Amino acid sequence: QNVKAYLRRGTAKESVLNYQEALQDFRHALALEPQNRTALAAEKRLQKHLR
Structure with missing residues (x-):
């Protein structure tokens, strides 16, 4: 239920190039x-990596 926790975990996963799991967190x-806004921007950015 904590949005900030999902954002931080997604950012950490993205930094180690684990884009699919990062996208799930965002x-x-x-x-x-x-x-x-942070999650929306991250989702858009990660979708480009997964194409």
Whole structure:
């Protein structure tokens, strides 16, 4: 239920190039807080890496 925790974990996973799991964390953060700008930007950025 903690958005900040999902954002931090997603950022950590992204930093070690674990893009799929990072994307899952950012999407979970968005499920809790749909207008979170950090999570929205991260989701957009990660989708480019996964194409």
